[in-house]
Amino acid sequence: xxxxxxxxxxxxxxxxxxxxxxFVGGSLRDSLLGKAISxxxxxxxxxxxEVMELFSDHTIYPIGxxxxxxxxxxxxxxxxxxxxxxxGEYEKHRRPKSVRFSTSIxxxxxxxxxxxNALAYHPKEGLLDFVGGQxxxxxxxxRTVGPPKDRFNEDALRMMRGLRFLASLGFSLDKKSKDxxxxxxxxxxxxxxxxxxxxxxxxxxxxxAEDVLIKYYEILGVFLPEILPMVDFEQQTPYHCYDVWTxxxxxxxxSKKDQAHRLAALFHDIEKPSTFYLDERDIGHFPGHGxxxxxxTKTILTRLGYSNKMQKNxxxxxxxxxxxxxxxxxxxxxRIFYWGPKTFFDVLDLKRADNLAKEPAFIRSEKAYQExxxxxxxxxxxxPLLSYKDLDISxxxxxxxxxxxxxxxxxxxxxxMAVFAGLANEKEALVDxxxxxx
Numbered sequence: 086x087x088x089x090x091x092x093x094x095x096x097x098x099x100x101x102x103x104x105x106x107x108f109v110g111g112s113l114r115d116s117l118l119g120k121a122i123s124x125x126x127x128x129x130x131x132x133x134x135e136v137m138e139l140f141s142d143h144t145i146y147p148i149g150x151x152x153x154x155x156x157x158x159x160x161x162x163x164x165x166x167x168x169x170x171x172x173g174e175y176e177k178h179r180r181p182k183s184v185r186f187s188t189s190i191x192x193x194x195x196x197x198x199x200x201x202n203a204l205a206y207h208p209k210e211g212l213l214d215f216v217g218g219q220x221x222x223x224x225x226x227x228r229t230v231g232p233p234k235d236r237f238n239e240d241a242l243r244m245m246r247g248l249r250f251l252a253s254l255g256f257s258l259d260k261k262s263k264d265x266x267x268x269x270x271x272x273x274x275x276x277x278x279x280x281x282x283x284x285x286x287x288x289x290x291x292x293x294a295e296d297v298l299i300k301y302y303e304i305l306g307v308f309l310p311e312i313l314p315m316v317d318f319e320q321q322t323p324y325h326c327y328d329v330w331t332x333x334x335x336x337x338x339x340s341k342k343d344q345a346h347r348l349a350a351l352f353h354d355i356e357k358p359s360t361f362y363l364d365e366r367d368i369g370h371f372p373g374h375g376x377x378x379x380x381x382t383k384t385i386l387t388r389l390g391y392s393n394k395m396q397k398n399x400x401x402x403x404x405x406x407x408x409x410x411x412x413x414x415x416x417x418x419x420r421i422f423y424w425g426p427k428t429f430f431d432v433l434d435l436k437r438a439d440n441l442a443k444e445p446a447f448i449r450s451e452k453a454y455q456e457x458x459x460x461x462x463x464x465x466x467x468x469p470l471l472s473y474k475d476l477d478i479s480x481x482x483x484x485x486x487x488x489x490x491x492x493x494x495x496x497x498x499x500x501x502m503a504v505f506a507g508l509a510n511e512k513e514a515l516v517d518x519x520x521x522x523x
Contacts, residue, residue, distance in 0.1 A: 086116050086206060091162035092125045093208065095140075102139055104131035105169075107190055107205035107213065114201050117212075117222055118254070127166045128205065130188045136166055152184050169193040191215050195230060198243045199250065203230050225256045233265035241272035245284035248301055252291025266304060273307040281308050282389040289337060289347035298334035298351075308389075311381055312351075314358040321369035326444040329357050335442035341434045345398035348391075349435055352382040353403045379404040401428040402435045410436065412456040414464060418505045421461060422470055433458060470504060473497045477512045486519070 088108060099106040108116075110126035129136065133153055137145055144158040153168035169187040187193060190205050190213060197203040200218035212219065216230050227250055229236040229243075237244050244266050251258060258266065273281070285305075288294060298305070306313045315329040325332060333354055340350040356377035362370055379400050386396050401424065410420055410433060421429045437454050470476070478500070480493060488496045496519065503518055504510045 091160050227256045228259040233262040237269045249284050249288045252288045252294045252297040255293040270304050278389045295334045295338040318358045324447045332442050336438045339438035339441045349399045349402035375407040402431050405432045406435050415505045478515045
């Protein structure tokens with residue numbers, strides 16, 4: 086097992102004080118799968134006050150103390166330590182009304198969500214498996230600990246956690262768990278937006294997100310009903326061979342592995358169904374779908390509690406994703422000026438992903454996008470126009486020439502366009518241009 090030495094020291098210190106302690110949870114699961122581990126969890130027979138006393142010379146955050154959980158910072162290394170426990174009846178499909186501390190690791194694992202997360206390990210005792218988690222890991226199956234209806238009824242968020250694990254691990258959901266998932270999906274309406282947002286973020290970052298989005302859209306549709314019209318909506322255009330939702334799922338997979346880009350990919354075409362029309366040749370079009378999709382996405386992100394900063398990163402990508410960007414310096418300069426450099430490159434990345442999820446015959450080569458990117462970087466390295474203030478003539482000087490009010494705004498725009506078209510950004514050239522084009 087590839088657990089850091091600091092975490093083993095904590096486990097051994099608990100043992101030396103007469104307590105049982107084991108590695109548990111996601112870090113153990115990932116270690117068994119040969120993956121990099123993080124967020125290390127320990128389960129122990131020690132009560133929280135005993136843990137705090139034992140590590141009193143270290144920083145401890147008693148978050149979750151009511152349920153026996155605290156975070157220990159040991160030699161700058163964070164670990165979450167939870168006392169063995171059993172849980173009472175759950176309320177509102179989200180949390181137990183009470184917990185009872187236990188001395189048995191076997192009792193403790195019975196309260197966990199999925200078998201692959203219910204294993205325990207001690208360097209001297211080896212792997213402890215009371216629920217068949219090792220076999221499920223080997224078979225790449227996700228299965229609940231005990232009856233799935235009981236687990237999902239207790240905490241409805243476990244359904245989204247399950248999808249997140251499928252997206253990150255590429256496992257299959259066992260039949261009983263899958264049946265219960267679809268039967269009880271309505272319980273997600275009772276889960277807080279903040280908890281749903283966290284699981285959605287992790288799901289979208291998974292290597293197998295595409296498969297989960299396509300197979301389990303009905304689950305996501307409980308709290309994201311706006312996505313449902315995309316499912317099976319044929320685009321009826323030679324540029325697309327997938328329905329809108331399948332296309333969307335593929336764009337998520339192809340997009341940059343960054344939270345803002347994955348969210349933009351998920352929602353970039355959400356209003357295609359509402360803007361669709363067929364022309365006289367029976368070819369589908371979606372005029373203004375970028376604008377409408379950005380509006381709808383803002384509503385969704387606000388509802389789920391995404392920050393203004395995240396929205397400012399996501400929405401411009403969606404708004405401009407259907408705009409053309411050609412490997413021509415004038416076109417590139419215009420986009421950078423009006424969007425800003427960050428949005429320009431963000432949109433370019435989304436367009437790359439969008440392009441790969443189209444009809445193969447119409448996929449543009451990566452070379453074309455790379456050419457645009459290289460030209461944009463060269464342009465930005467040479468004192469580009471990023472605002473009207475970058476013109477080599479000030480608003481005050483233009484006002485002295487008689488351009489005031491609306492005329493000032495008009496002439497500033499006129500000069501910007503002229504510079505993009507090749508006019509030298511030098512005061513004398515700009516003045517001559519205005520005198521010659523009154």
